[in-house]
Amino acid sequence: MPPVYALALSLLVTAPLLAPGYLLLRDAVSTPRSYLSDAALGLSEAAPRALPQDFAVAMASQVLDGGIVVKALLVAGLWLAGWGAARLAATVLPDAGVPGRCVAVTVAIWNPYVAERLLQGHWSLLVGYGALPWVAATVLRLRDGSGGWWPLPFWIALAGLTPTGALLATAVALVGVCAPGAGRRRWQVVAATLAALLVTAAPWLVAAAVSKSLAATVSGSMASGVAVFAARAEPGLGTLGSLAGLGGIWNAEAVPDSRTGLFAVVATLALLAVVAVGATVAVRRPAAVPLLVLAVAAVVFPALMATGPGLAAVEAIVRVLPGLGVLRDGQKWVALAVPGYAVAAAGVVVALRGRVPVAAVGAVSCALLVAVLPDLAYGVGNRMVAVRYPAGWSAAADIVNADPRPVAVLPPDSMRQFDWAGSAPVLDPLPRWVRADVLSTGDLNVAGTTVPGEGGRARAVQELVMDGASARQLADAGVGWVVVEADGSALDLPVAYRDDDLAVYRVGGDATSSPHRTLLIAVHVAWLALLAGSGLAGCVTLWRTSGAKIAVPLRRRLRRGPDQT
Known part of the structure; x- marks a missing residue:
C-alpha cells in the first residue's frame, strides 16, 4: 500500500512531464542526446557541480532519449522519497502501521522543499533527496542487526548523482550511526559510509584537482554569491519559520503561488502540528532520536547562515576553501530534516490512538498536508511542463x-x-x-x-x-x-x-582535449560500478531471501506427504 500511494503522489506531481517533450526549466536541462565532452567529465573552467550526473545521462542517452532518462529519474526520485519514508517509519515505529507510513509518505513527497526544488530545476538533487530515508533505514537496520551491507553503498552512490546529494546521504548515515543497537559496530558502519563516499565523490574531487577549477574560484566568484543564495524568509514566517516549514529557497520566483502570501503561515503550522504531535511518540524511540536531532539542526543552521554573522562566516570559509562553495545555497540542506520529519509524522497515529481511529488520523493527516500545498499537484500548478525544441x-x-x-x-x-x-x-x-x-x-x-x-x-x-x-x-x-x-x-x-x-x-579554430579524460572516465566508471555492483548484490540477496521463504514451507509440506496436507 505505501509504495503504491507514493507512486500515485509522485505521478500527480509530475503529470505534465508524462507528455512527450523535454524538461527545460531553470537549472533542469534535458536534450535528446548528451555526450562525454570535457565539460561533461568536469574538465572545464567551471567547478564540477554536475558530476557524475552528466556522465550518467550521457551514457544512458546512448540507449534512451535523454528527455525520457531525466523525467524517469525525477519520478523515481520522488517515488523513492515516499517509499523510503514509509520503510523508515516501519523500521522505527512499526506500531504506526499502514496509516502512519502513509503520513510519512505524504510528508516526504508533498512539501515545499520538493515544490521549490522542482521549480528551480534541481531534478538530480531530488534523486539524492529520495535516497535519504533509505540511507537512514539502512543504517538503523545495520545497527540493530536486521539488515545487510549492500544497500548502504547503493543508496550513497545513487544520492551521489550530485555532490550535494552525496554529502546529504553521508550526513544522514553518520548521524544514524549514533542510534543504539547490538548489530554492526559503529566504526564499521562509519568506515563503510566513508568508503562509499570516497568512490562516489571521486569524479568531482579528481575533476577539481586536475582541472584546477576550484583554484580559479579563490579570487572570490564563489564567495560573492553567498548572500544571494542564502535562505529567504517567506511572508509572516521569518527565515527560521520558513525553513521549519521546509521552504525558504533563495529564488523568490521558484516558489509555488500558495507560499507567496500569508497562507504560507497556515501551511507551515499544519505541517509542524502533524510533526510535533507525532514527535511526542517518536522521541521515546531511541532509534528516532538522532534523526530528530538532525532535523532540528537542519533547520537552525541554515537559518543562522542567513544572518549577518552567518553570511560573513560562510563567505570567509568559501574564500579559504573554495570547494565548500556548495554551502552557499543554505536552504537545500533542509533536506536533512525530512527523515526526522517523516518518522515524527508517522507517530501522529500512535499519539492519538485510543482517542481517534488510526485510519481516520492517517487519512485526515494526509489530506491536511496535501490541502495546504494544493499547487504542488500537476507540475506545481502546471509551471513544470514538457516542452519541444524547435x-x-x-x-x-x-x-x-x-x-x-x-x-x-x-x-x-x-x-x-x-x-x-x-x-x-x-x-x-x-x-x-x-x-x-x-x-x-x-x-x-x-x-x-x-x-x-x-x-x-x-x-x-x-x-x-x-x-x-x-x-x-x-x-x-x-x-x-x-x-x-x-x-x-x-x-x-x-x-x-x-x-x-x-x-x-x-570559424574553424580548434583546441586540444584535456589529457586527463582517461582518468576522469575511470573514476566515473568506478562510481558506476559501485552503484551497479551494490544494486546487483541487492537483487541477488532479495532473490535468495524470497526463494528461501518459499522453499522452507514447501520442503515441510513435502516431508508431511500428500496424505497429511
Whole structure:
C-alpha cells in the first residue's frame, strides 16, 4: 500500500512531464542526446557541480532519449522519497502501521522543499533527496542487526548523482550511526559510509584537482554569491519559520503561488502540528532520536547562515576553501530534516490512538498536508511542463557534432529566455547537446545582481565576439563555432546555419582535449560500478531471501506427504 500511494503522489506531481517533450526549466536541462565532452567529465573552467550526473545521462542517452532518462529519474526520485519514508517509519515505529507510513509518505513527497526544488530545476538533487530515508533505514537496520551491507553503498552512490546529494546521504548515515543497537559496530558502519563516499565523490574531487577549477574560484566568484543564495524568509514566517516549514529557497520566483502570501503561515503550522504531535511518540524511540536531532539542526543552521554573522562566516570559509562553495545555497540542506520529519509524522497515529481511529488520523493527516500545498499537484500548478525544441536546434547540433570544435555562445549569460520554453529562464541547453566543448562563463544574474562564474577564457572569447573580432582572430583564440541563441544578433562571420531561433557561424579554430579524460572516465566508471555492483548484490540477496521463504514451507509440506496436507 505505501509504495503504491507514493507512486500515485509522485505521478500527480509530475503529470505534465508524462507528455512527450523535454524538461527545460531553470537549472533542469534535458536534450535528446548528451555526450562525454570535457565539460561533461568536469574538465572545464567551471567547478564540477554536475558530476557524475552528466556522465550518467550521457551514457544512458546512448540507449534512451535523454528527455525520457531525466523525467524517469525525477519520478523515481520522488517515488523513492515516499517509499523510503514509509520503510523508515516501519523500521522505527512499526506500531504506526499502514496509516502512519502513509503520513510519512505524504510528508516526504508533498512539501515545499520538493515544490521549490522542482521549480528551480534541481531534478538530480531530488534523486539524492529520495535516497535519504533509505540511507537512514539502512543504517538503523545495520545497527540493530536486521539488515545487510549492500544497500548502504547503493543508496550513497545513487544520492551521489550530485555532490550535494552525496554529502546529504553521508550526513544522514553518520548521524544514524549514533542510534543504539547490538548489530554492526559503529566504526564499521562509519568506515563503510566513508568508503562509499570516497568512490562516489571521486569524479568531482579528481575533476577539481586536475582541472584546477576550484583554484580559479579563490579570487572570490564563489564567495560573492553567498548572500544571494542564502535562505529567504517567506511572508509572516521569518527565515527560521520558513525553513521549519521546509521552504525558504533563495529564488523568490521558484516558489509555488500558495507560499507567496500569508497562507504560507497556515501551511507551515499544519505541517509542524502533524510533526510535533507525532514527535511526542517518536522521541521515546531511541532509534528516532538522532534523526530528530538532525532535523532540528537542519533547520537552525541554515537559518543562522542567513544572518549577518552567518553570511560573513560562510563567505570567509568559501574564500579559504573554495570547494565548500556548495554551502552557499543554505536552504537545500533542509533536506536533512525530512527523515526526522517523516518518522515524527508517522507517530501522529500512535499519539492519538485510543482517542481517534488510526485510519481516520492517517487519512485526515494526509489530506491536511496535501490541502495546504494544493499547487504542488500537476507540475506545481502546471509551471513544470514538457516542452519541444524547435527543429533548428536539432539541425544546429547536427552541424556542430559533425565537426566538434570549441563553441562560443551568445548571449553571454548562462541563462536563456525562450518563448517556446515558457516564461521561466533556463540554462543554455547547447552544452549538453553537442560533442564539442561549449565555452560558458557561468555568470548568473539574480535579481539584478551578477554572480560571476569561473569561465575566464569563455568571458574573454565572448568579449572578442561582441567586439566584432574576425574569423581569423576567433580561430586563433581556439574557437571553432559561434552560436547565437535567442537574441537574433547577426555577426560578420561565415554562416553555417540560420533560422528565426538561432544562428551557427563556422570559424574553424580548434583546441586540444584535456589529457586527463582517461582518468576522469575511470573514476566515473568506478562510481558506476559501485552503484551497479551494490544494486546487483541487492537483487541477488532479495532473490535468495524470497526463494528461501518459499522453499522452507514447501520442503515441510513435502516431508508431511500428500496424505497429511
